[in-house]
Amino acid sequence: MPPKRATRKKESTDGDSRVRPFWSGTLTFGLVSVPVNLFPANQASRAPLRMLSPEGEPLARKYYSEKTERDLEADEMVRGYEVDKGKYVVVTDEELERLAPEKTRDIDLTRFVKEDSIPPLYFERGYFLTPAANSEKAYKLLVEAMEETAQAGIATFVMRGRENLVAIFKDHGVLRAETMRFADEIRSPAEVGLPEKKKVPPATVRRFETLISKKSKRDYSPGKLNDEQAEALLKLVKKKQAKPSNVVRVESEERDKGNVIDLVQILKRSLSGKTK
């Protein structure tokens, strides 16, 4: 299992109306500043399978120390970087926060580029930006300006212990941020070891062009991309459910109810200015 980024915290829900954004900060272009909240635009596709005890009780994941064989509480753990085998340097949240260069604490759009000029290899994760602190008008101003120029804004900023290269797009009147990989995180064909490009017979190219034209569709929506494996699992579960020996019930109802977050509801509330 890959090591978890230790700064990642679970989103907290307080009742259901006050949800803390993933990041809050300021978006700037020129001298205009737009305070914004940032929320994920991607969500886990389906609830994962739960680990159960032989009696059917949901289990909890715990960290423990190999030395003492004792389970550890959150405040008994720190984040460390391995500088030598088995030798770690501890880095605190506060240090990580203070290390961010000043100019990267805001999303400062220093450049605008044609929306379709960014190769998709760069895109990593999507987020929606919503206006905060009476910034609706400045927010809309940026949306309108981007709409009419078909430009995306580029910036770098630090979020949760990591610097992100980001492209901001307008999307149905809303600002969407896509984090991107840095240039040194994308391998070149030469680094991968792919052969040198070669001149190919024009007839072969034309043959493929014909094939592409024949199978081309003008309209396409990725919205129909279903997770077939997840659907198959759901079907199987429904079938198994009919047999009582396949089903277990537990009493405890209080456990992690607050972890179920409806991102769409949160975004709707945030965009209609009803977060406070």
Added chain:
Amino acid sequence: MAARAIWKGELKLGTGKIPVKLYSAVSDRSVRFHILDDKHLMRVKQHMVHPDNGDEVSNQEIQKGFEVEPGKFVIVTDEDLKSLEPKPSREIEISEFVPPEKISQQWYERPYYLGPDGDENAYFALAEALEKRKREGIAHWVMRNKSYVGALRAQDGYLVLLTLRNANEVISAGDLPKPAGREPSKKEIDMAKHLVSLLEGEFNPADFKDEYRERVMEFIARKAKGRAPRLTAVKSKRKTTSLDSVLTKSIEVLRKRKRAA
């Protein structure tokens, strides 16, 4: 050093097949931290425990359950999961070709390079044809017991395959309301457009460096020698001025900078 192929397959197009190898197109450079226990500064281990008494439950004893309603689980066995695995196949099937703008940036997940595994002519000819026709192929394949949907496209003369997210993983802006609040005036929009045009340029990823990563690594190196620098707290500044005056000023500043350059 050349990368190792992670998978071998065949691109199926009409009646023909192009043998390809698949390589990761990314190399992760994030600073890797580990979770340590604060007393011994040793890496922690994980286990699953009973929620009531904290007793460890071993891997052999753990069963998996799908929660159909709160507190009600349907047991799913390893055989069940095995039966759901797609049939292994070496084929990357292209169902259709679409204009790239039909796929919003949100859908792209992980990029892979495809390399030729034999027929180089067909490989480079397909890349050239995709570039000329400005199309991306919608690809379907099974890799390591999992089925994938992806976009096949040409990038600088080579073929890349990008996995696409599932529909239920992507929140679409079309489903969200437009933000509430006052609309900017025509004059303000014109000024903002002007401002954007002054900041216009090419997308050149090499212009952006992960300075923060460098700073964190440098800090760790100094701390390892016992010479960690003192870091000062972050102050957030927030100023409010009228949009109009800010826009005018921004345009002035940028114009001057352009003239000076």
